[in-house]
Amino acid sequence: MTARIFQFNRDAETLRLIQKGDREGLVRLYRENRRPVVSYVTKNSGTLDDAEDVLQEAVVVLWERIRENTFELQSQLSTFVYATSRNIWLRRLAQARKEQSGDIDPDSIAADNADPEEEVDGRTSAIRAALNKLGEPCRTLLMLFYWERLSMEEIAANMGFANADTAKAKKYQCKEQLRRLAAKEISWTT
C-alpha cells in the first residue's frame, strides 16, 4: 500500500464530492459560506445580489482549481472561498473606481484569484459565440476536454465512442468546425 496522507474532515468529503462531479459539494460550499461573504460584500458597498454572484464565482473558481488539479488544501475550504470572494469583490470595486484615485490598489489584490471574465478579448468572445452555434456532440466533447479536463479515454467512455483514438479524431473535427464558425466572426488565422 502506497503511503498517503488524507485530509480527515468535512472539507475532504466536500472535495471528494466535487472530484466525483457531484454538485452537492458545490451547494454545500455555497451554503456554508453564504453568511460571511454576504456580510463582507454588503458591508463594502455591495448588494445581496452582488454577494451571491461573487460567492457563486468563488465556488466555481474552486471547482475549476480542483478539476485542473491545481488546488491543494492548505487551510479550510471556507477560508479559500472567503478569500477568493473577497478578492473578486475587491477587484470589481477597483474596476468600478479605477477612474478615481484608488481607494483600493488593484495590484494589491491577489492575482491568483483574479476574475478571468475581465480579460476576454474579441477573439475569445467570437469563439464563445461560435461555440453556441456548434452542434452536438461537438460542443459537449470540447467542453469535456477543455473545461472538465477529462482524458480522451474518459471522454470516450462518457460519450460512447469506441475508444480514445476515435474520440480524439472526433475532437479534431470538432475543433476545425469551431474554427470555421469563429472565422465567420473574426479573421481567423490557422
Place this chain on the structure above:
Amino acid sequence: MDDVNNHWTDDEDLLERFVLDRIATKERDALEKHLEACWACKMRVENEIAMAQALRLEGRFRLKQELKKLVAGVPPVQSVGWRWVAAAALLLAVGTWLVRREPVPDTIVKDQEVQVEEASPRLGHQPPSAAQGQPTDRLAERRRTDVDRQSTGPDRADAAATSAGAGTEQRRRLPREEQPARAAEEALMALEGAAVPLADAGPDMDVWVTALVIDEKAKKGDTTAAGEGQVQPLTDFTARAAQAPSTAKKGLAMESVDRPQFKLKHNVSVRQESQLALPATQQATLTKDGGATFPAKLQQLGDTLVVTLYPESRIQQVRLDQSVVASSADDTLFIMLEGQYIVVPLPAAIRKK
C-alpha cells in the same frame, strides 16, 4: 524544434498540452524559443489559447448558472442556530449536574475517576457485580473518603480508600501521577515494537493510549515521495499507525479501506493539557519521520467520549473543540488540527456501540 521550418504547432496534441500547461518546464522553454522566431506558430498558439479560454469561460458560465438554480431557495447555514444548540446543551448539562448533585460535605472532590464512574457506569467491561453495584454504596464510600481526607490528610485518605476497596477500586485510587506513567511506558513500548497493553487499563480507570500526530511537513514530504503530486483527499480510511507498532515506526503509513465510519463524530469532546503538567517521566513525545506520539487519556462521560491530549508544545496554541474531530473508524479516532492530524486508537472498552 530549432528548425523554423519544422513547426511544432502542427502537432495538435503538443499544441493542446502546451496551452493546457501539461508539459514540463524544460520542454516548454524550448517550444517558446521556437515561437519567438515563428510568427505563424505564435498566432496558432494564441488561437488555441483563445479557444481554451472561450471554453473555460463558457464552462464557468454554465456552472454558475447551474449553481444558481441549485441554490435557489436554499437557506444558508444559520450560525445562530449553533448558538441555540450550545445554549441548550449548556442548560442540559447544568440541569443534569443539579439533579445528580448529592448532599456531600463541601470538600472539592478532585478524584476525576470517581466522577467518571458515576456519570458513566458503562465505561469499560465491568464485572456484573461491580456494574450492578448500588449507587448509594458508592456515594457512601465517597463520603467516607472525603471525610477521611478532611480529617486525616490525603495520604491517610488514600490509604483508607485502598483498605476500603479491593481490586478495581484499589486501582482507581492510585495517585494520579502513576497513570501518566503508564501512558509514557506504552508510548515507548509502541515505538519499540511491543504491544500496548490497553486492555490492561482496568474497567473503572481512565484509559490511556498512545496518540500519533503527523504534521504538515511530513504530509508534503510523504506525498511527494509517493509520487502523487498532491494530497489526495479521501475520507474512507483507517489508520494503522497508532495501533501497529511496525507501522508507527514508519510514521505515516495509512491504509485506505471501504468502510466510512462516523460513529463518534458528534459525541467526542477533545481537550488538551500541557505535557508539562505530567511528571517528567511521562513527557513522552517521540518523533519519528515527521510523526510523533504522545499520551492521550480517554474518558466516557455519559454519551460523550472525552479525549484529553498531552501533546508537546507545538500544538498547544490550537483551540480544540468538537469541530476538529474529523471522523472515526471502528477502532480509531481521527482529529484534524490546522495542518496536523492526530490518530487516537480506541480500545474496545470505550468504543461506542
